[in-house]
Amino acid sequence: MSSNRKTAASRLERKNYKWIYLFLLPSFIVFITFYIQPIFTVFYTSFTKWDGFNKPKFIGLTNYINMFGNTxxxxxxxxxxxxxxxxxxxxxxxxxxxxxxxxxxxxxxxxxxxxxxxxxxxxxxxxxxxxxxxxxxxxxxxxxxxxxxxxxxxxxxxxxxxxxxxxxxxxxxxxxxxxxxxxxxxxxxxxxxxxxxxxxxxxxxxxxxxxxxxxxxxxxxxxxxxxxxxxxxxxxxxxxxxxxxxxxxxxxxxxxxxxxxxxxxxxxxxxxxxxxxxxxxxxxxxxxxxxxxxxxxxx
Known part of the structure; x- marks a missing residue:
């Protein structure tokens, strides 16, 4: 009897979790759009020569080498x-x-x-x-x-x-x-x-x-x-x-x-x-x- 109650409770929890995930989805989309994507862009373009207008040109570690060589x-x-x-x-x-x-x-x-x-x-x-x-x-x-x-x-x-x-x-x-x-x-x-x-x-x-x-x-x-x-x-x-x-x-x-x-x-x-x-x-x-x-x- 107790095992059946536990099974029913676990099913109810899984069902509630679906609603929780649904309510978290807008926040997750905002986080991806305004945090993760810009961070990824910053990391990627740090390895490029980019003037902010034209397409970035990959130059490897040149920016970092120049940066650490800068007084x-x-x-x-x-x-x-x-x-x-x-x-x-x-x-x-x-x-x-x-x-x-x-x-x-x-x-x-x-x-x-x-x-x-x-x-x-x-x-x-x-x-x-x-x-x-x-x-x-x-x-x-x-x-x-x-x-x-x-x-x-x-x-x-x-x-x-x-x-x-x-x-x-x-x-x-x-x-x-x-x-x-x-x-x-x-x-x-x-x-x-x-x-x-x-x-x-x-x-x-x-x-x-x-x-x-x-x-x-x-x-x-x-x-x-x-x-x-x-x-x-x-x-x-x-x-x-x-x-x-x-x-x-x-x-x-x-x-x-x-x-x-x-x-x-x-x-x-x-x-x-x-x-x-x-x-x-x-x-x-x-x-x-x-x-x-x-x-x-x-x-």
Whole structure:
């Protein structure tokens, strides 16, 4: 009797699965059309000479050989490595610190959270222009404050090495509200019983953070690191509207090279850069997942 019930249940499940597949079909078509097909096109045309209008001409690995032989590309990889380290350690670290501070609910914490959100409502392009004027040598706020103490100080931040790299980094370094919100969400989701039990056992505030809060927020922190580093891989506005990759190649990165290649009608070379960006994104996702063991349950 029980076997007949199991058989009937399995048949009902298979019947329901057909409807599930039917409802998933539109999403699957959209995914194929707008994601898989463009990705395939990017990979294929990265091995071609293509101006975006005429038929692509297959040239093998020439685009990749030229790309790795390009000084600007090598500088962009070096800058990406430095920005990734800064993003993972300082950018995410700052966002986590703010999240832990807000979690304590000090006086005015709601106001602080709202104010901390404001810069992220403004577009990256607008922030780039704001910083461009803030760091201006003559009219900029930064240099005018410094000249109160050192009247001879004159630095063209976005146009002078090595200050350009620092200035570009400051355009995004402390705007970590997304990190704060992700981590704060996990902090508020921790059951209060855990804190009460730890307090009964004599745990200090530092021990609560070290042994309860940080381990239970590891997935949120890992997600924040992935989002932060991939944002550095795709960062364009902050550089294009301030330094354009200069001075020299001090602030060059892959999106700037990609856009410049498109403007020069070198679509095959541009897509080779796109493939490298895609691979870097997958590698970052894999690496952070392995380091933070994000597939394992935290409870």
């Amino acid at each position: 600007a590309f090598r500088y962009s990889l070096k800058n990406l490595l430095l920005w990734s380290f800064i993003a993972a350690v300082f950018h995410v670290g700052f966002g986590v610190l703010v999240a832990f501070a807000i979690f304590k609910k000090p006086f005015g914490w709601k106001f602080t959270r709202a104010v901390f959100m404001i810069p992220n409502v403004i577009s990256a392009a607008a922030w780039a222009m704001i910083y461009r004027f803030m760091f201006h040598d003559d009219m900029g706020m930064i240099n005018n404050i410094i000249r109160k103490f050192n009247p001879e100080f004159h630095v063209q931040w976005f146009y002078q090495s090595p200050f350009a790299f620092i200035a570009v980094t400051l355009t995004w370094l402390f705007y970590a509200v997304i990190v704060t919100l992700i981590v704060l969400n996990d902090l508020f989701a921790i059951p209060g019983d855990l804190f009460e039990a730890a307090r009964v056992d004599g745990a200090s505030d530092f021990q609560l953070i070290k042994y309860i809060q940080l381990p239970l927020c590891k997935n949120a922190i890992g997600t924040s690191i992935i989002a932060s580093i991939t944002a550095r891989v795709a960062m364009y506005e902050q550089i294009a509207l301030t330094t354009a990759g200069g001075p020299g190649d001090d602030t060059m990165n892959l999106p700037v090279i990609l856009v410049k290649s498109i403007m020069d009608l070198k679509y095959g070379y541009a897509n080779a850069n796109g493939v490298i960006m895609f691979i870097l994104g997958l590698f970052i996702l894999w690496l952070v997942n392995r380091l933070f063991k994000m597939n394992e349950s935290v409870y």
